[in-house]
Amino acid sequence: MNRQVTLRVNGVTQQHSVEPRLLLVYYLREVLGLTGTHVGCDTSQCGACTVLLEGQAVKSCTILAVQADGAEITTIEGLARDGKLHPLQTGFWEEHGLQCGFCTPGMIMAACQLLERIPDPSEAQIRHGLAGNLCRCTGYHNIVRAVQHAARKLLETKQR
Amino acid sequence: MAAPAVGSRIKRREDPRLITGTGNYVEDVTPAGTLYMALARSPHAHARLRRVNVKDALQHPGVVAALTGPEVRQIVDSVPCVVDFPDLKKPKWPVLAVDRVRYVGEAVAAVVATDRAMAVDAASLVQTDYLPLTAVTDPERALRPRSTRVHAEFKDNQAWYSLTEAGDVDSAFREAHVVVKQRLVNQRLIPLAMETRGVVAQYHAASGLLTVWSTSQNPHQLKSQLAALLGLPENQVRVIAPDVGGGFGSKIDVYCEEILACIFALRLGRPVKWIEERRENFQGTIHGRDQVDYVEVAAQRDGVITGLKVKVIADVGAYWGFFSPAIATSTIGLATGCYAIPNFRGELYEVFTNKTPVDAYRGAGRPEAAYIIERAVDLVALELALDPAEVRRKNFIGGPFPYATAGGMSFDSGNYRAALDKALQSAGYQRRRSEQKRLRQRGRYQGIGLSSYIELCAIGPWEMGAVRVDAAGKVTVLTGTSPHGQGEETTFAQIVADQLQVAVEEVAVQHGDTAVVPAGIGTYGSRTTAVGGSAVLNACLLVKEKAFKIASHLLQVPEDRLTFAQGTFAVKDAPDRAVTLAKVAAQAYTGSVPGAEMGLEASAYFEAPNLVFPFGTHVAVVEVDPETGEVKLVRYVAVDDAGNIINPLTAEGQVHGGIAQGVGQALMEAAVYDESGQLVTGTLMDYAIPAAEDLPLFETAFTVTPTPRNPLGAKGIGEAGTIGATPAVVNAVMDALAPFGIRHIDMPLSPERVWRAIQESAKARPARRRGPSARRRGS
Structure with missing residues (x-):
């Protein structure tokens, strides 16, 4: 028995009739075609599916689309504004914070929330803040650098 | 002329699509x-x-x-x-x-x-x-005569056997001052790429x-x-x-x-x-490692190693994967490491069991070899109370190169001592040793571990590269390699940019589509740059050869009177008579040139004449909490030598990721089967891979010893980190635990395993108890 859901995704209102068992991540990927959000595991460990729900980083493989009814969602596709990359996106690029790129969207979304909460995080705080996101390529070294890079840029912008 | 692109830290050209969520993975294809x-x-x-x-x-x-x-x-x-x-x-x-x-x-x-x-x-x-x-899950039991057979059509579970011998190993052991023996378990691992497999x-x-x-x-x-x-x-x-x-x-x-x-x-x-679920990935995608290795070393009192015996029992699982039978042969081939050990016997037993097939996982046979020899060298040092760095120095191959090893390899080039010295210097080794002594007196157990690894890459048989300059002077490169994170859309563009003297941005690298790239072998075994990059380089040389012909026609001078610099063909001694590569390219598609067919493109197949052998020394510093058995990796220094480096930024990235996987094996990861053959670590809840909090920042550096075996002088860096890291970390933990009289613990060195070893050592040596449990970290 399908249910009607209305969400605001990357600033656009979406209304669809979905199966109650449809996971939010498959709603984003297969109903909306936002394939930047990835699925890397089936037990909520890897964090590749991380999106922002009402500004909070959530694993979209662990929430049903119907549970997100009425929510505001931001995915990796909605991060750049007016064709300008988010400082986290440039940070990951500048610091070589990605290799295969599969974990990257989730990693960036998790880092978004981290910098929201702690604008000037220590290395330990970055590592702790990303503990729910796994990367098998980078050893996290340049991911830490990327987040530090973004934190610097965001602070500079604020101070201006 | 701008600085050469090769050797520059150029940020990756594949990233814009990947950081904006607009990449195209198989799951995105519907x-x-x-x-x-x-x-x-x-x-x-x-x-x-x-x-x-x-x-x-x-x-x-x-x-x-x-x-x-x-x-x-x-x-x-x-x-x-x-x-x-x-x-x-x-x-x-x-x-x-x-x-x-x-x-x-x-x-x-x-x-x-x-x-x-x-x-x-x-x-x-x-x-x-x-x-x-009845399931057979233990490879040693599977070799017993009355074991249940995995395949009823064969008389036993021994899938293959080989014997490699060099020198006079029995005399070496008879005449040795000291013989060190150890059984080492190189546990089964899950490769665990973040994207599972998939097909459309x-x-x-x-x-x-x-x-x-x-x-x-x-x-x-x-x-x-x-x-x-x-x-x-x-x-x-x-x-x-x-x-x-x-x-x-x-x-x-x-x-x-x-x-x-x-x-x-x-x-x-x-x-x-079909898109693989992670659960399926744990069971249905190949596994890595899974060896039981017996090592015996014969050495002189001064630490010079005279003989090595290695018995490798490789659990291959239930069937052969694509390359499976060859994996453990690299363990035998590299068992003598970067050391001049003349007398060697290597026995390899490959064994069927009722487990997921084992095939190539980052390093594929070489991490196992490095673990065997690097643990063995440390055990020799421990036995003789020598500094592990000194034992390594005493045994390094000093050349001349090519050097034929006892394991049957022909090493291309190497300066093992230089990498060791640089790593020790970066890590402040001598200072660390004094610091370690001081800390021990305060009940803190720090350990310093070395690993001077050798790696083997540039597997053939060949790779294809094609280079096309279009009529507007822009360059398209096709490569038969298939990078999936390594960044060759950038590094191959760097190679071409230097050869054709165009900007990196003007070079587009295409790969991964058999309808676009006429032929190829692929990306594995750290072969992409050495073999694939060399093919691209050779294709550039052919393109240039043709471009010279066209330029010679346009400028009406013989080719040998032309130079090519800053993207321009010019007449020697008359530099104002010149024509750009773009002009030459336009001519190639619009007007005929005597003696040259239309178009400006070429493809080359690079045959890898022999393997190349990167190396390096890694230094790990750990601190063990004796009350919990927890190991903290506090510092990591890697000095790698992969010959000429195309892009230090991406090369370092490869080292970082490699180290993380090597540390994962040393401290955290294990694919565990119970006796009935159930994989009990079958999800990411049960199988631990390193997370950001488990690792420190890494200190990386390179020494550069080019290989003469390809025109780039490049070796390979994809697996080096993994090969170096595992023994470095385990040696560090054993070094930390030396005061407890602990000689070896099998991986992964989980808190439980370390804690148990400490408890058992305390039972066996009550006098030691006071030391470890007395005071620690401010308590």
Whole structure:
């Protein structure tokens, strides 16, 4: 028995009739075609599916689309504004914070929330803040650098 | 002229799509009318499969078709393994099990339905009747004469045996001042690329073309294999490896799911898609490592090693994967490390068990070799109370190169001592040793571990590279390698930019599509730069040769009176008479040139004449908490030598990731089977890979010893970190635990294992108790 859901995704209102068992991540990927959000595991460990729900980083493989009814969602596709990359996106690029790129969207979304909460995080705080996101390529070294890079840029912008 | 692109830290050209969520992975490919495939898999490690019935599954809503083993066997005989050795026992790996299952997760039936969830539902409705049999999970027990056999058609489970001997090993051991022996378990690992495997197969009946999107590391080999298996001409099969989310060796194999998706697509005339669940990935994708190694070292009092005996028992699982039989041969080949050990005996037993097949996982046989020899060198140092750095220095191969090793390898070039010295200096080794003493007196247990590893890469047989300069002077490069995170869209553009003297931005590198790239081998074994990059370089030389002809025509001077600099062909002594590469390219497509055909493009096949051997020294510093057994990695210094480096930024990235996986094996990871053959670490909840909090920042540096075996002088850096890291970390932990009299603990060095070892040492040596438990960290 399908249910009607209305969400605001990357600033656009979406209304669809979905199966109650449809996971939010498959709603984003297969109903909306936002394939930047990835699925890397089936037990909520890897964090590749991380999106922002009402500004909070959530694993979209662990929430049903119907549970997100009425929510505001931001995915990796909605991060750049007016064709300008988010400082986290440039940070990951500048610091070589990605290799295969599969974990990257989730990693960036998790880092978004981290910098929201702690604008000037220590290395330990970055590592702790990303503990729910796994990367098998980078050893996290340049991911830490990327987040530090973004934190610097965001602070500079604020101070201006 | 701007600085050369090769050697520059150029940020990656593949990143803009990946950081904006606009990459294109296999799961993102969904042609109109796509059907979804799901598999029913064996819950038993070993059983007679008496019945598979798909009747109920077929009646499930949305289900379109189903297949079982006997039916598939009529079409495709078995999953391919391309390695052949004399006397190799080579059982068939059926695409879907027939009569018997041999590991948990082996596929027994496949269904396709109109949506993913329906397919999964239907797979669970496949009726099976198993008669469970005794499972063989321990490779040493599997070798015993009366062991249950994994394959009834063979008289035992010994899949292959080899003996490698050099010098007079028995005399060396008889005359040795000291003999050190150790049994080492190199545990089974899960490769765990963050993207699981997946495939989409689409058949276009009117043209007869089968298009396959796959998470492959080697699409051209997959194309050839699928064509052969399905009885199609190769020119009717196109394989596309789009963005691929990591592989680490696990995406080399041709897997049953790729074959099944093609069979369904051919039969149904509709696209068929399968995306592996992580749970399936744990059971159904190849595993890595899994050896029990016995090492014996003969040494003189001064630490000079005179003989080495290694017995490798390699658990290969239930069947052979694509390259499986060859993996452990590298362990034997590199068992003597970068040391001049003249007398050597290496025995290799490859053994079938009722477990997931083992194949290439980052390092593939070389990390095992490094672990054997680097642990052994440390044990010699411990036995003789010598500094482990000194023992390494005493035994390094000093040349001349090429150097023939006792393991049968021909080392190309190396300066092992330089890498060691640089690593020790960076780590402040001597200071660290004094610091360690001071800390011990305060009840803190710090350990310093070294690993001077050797690596083997540039596996052939060849690689293809093609370079085309279009009429506007822009360059397109085709490579038969298939990068999936390594960054060759950037590094190959750097090679070409220097050769043709154009900007890196003007070079587009294409890969991964067999309809675009005419031929290729693929990306694995750290071969991409050394072999694939050399092919691209050689193609550039051919393009330049032709460009000189055209320039000579345009400027009306013989070629030998021309120079090529800053993207311009100029007449020697008359530099104002010049023509740009762009002009030459335009001429190549618009006006004929005597003695040269139209167009400006060339392709080259680079044959790898022999392997190349990167090396380096890694230093790990750990602190062990004796009360909890927890190991904290506090510092990590890596000095690697991969010959000439194309892009230090991406090369460092490879080292970082490699170290993380090596540390993972040392401290955290283990694929554990129970006695009945169940994989008990079958999800990411049970199998720990390093997270950000588990690792420090790494200090990396390179020494540069180019190889003479390819025109780039480049060796390979993809696996070096993994090879170096595992023994460095384990040696560090053992060094930390030396005051407890602990000599060795098998990996992973989890808090529990370390804590237990400390407890047992305390029981055995009560006098020691005071030391460890007295005072620690401010308490």
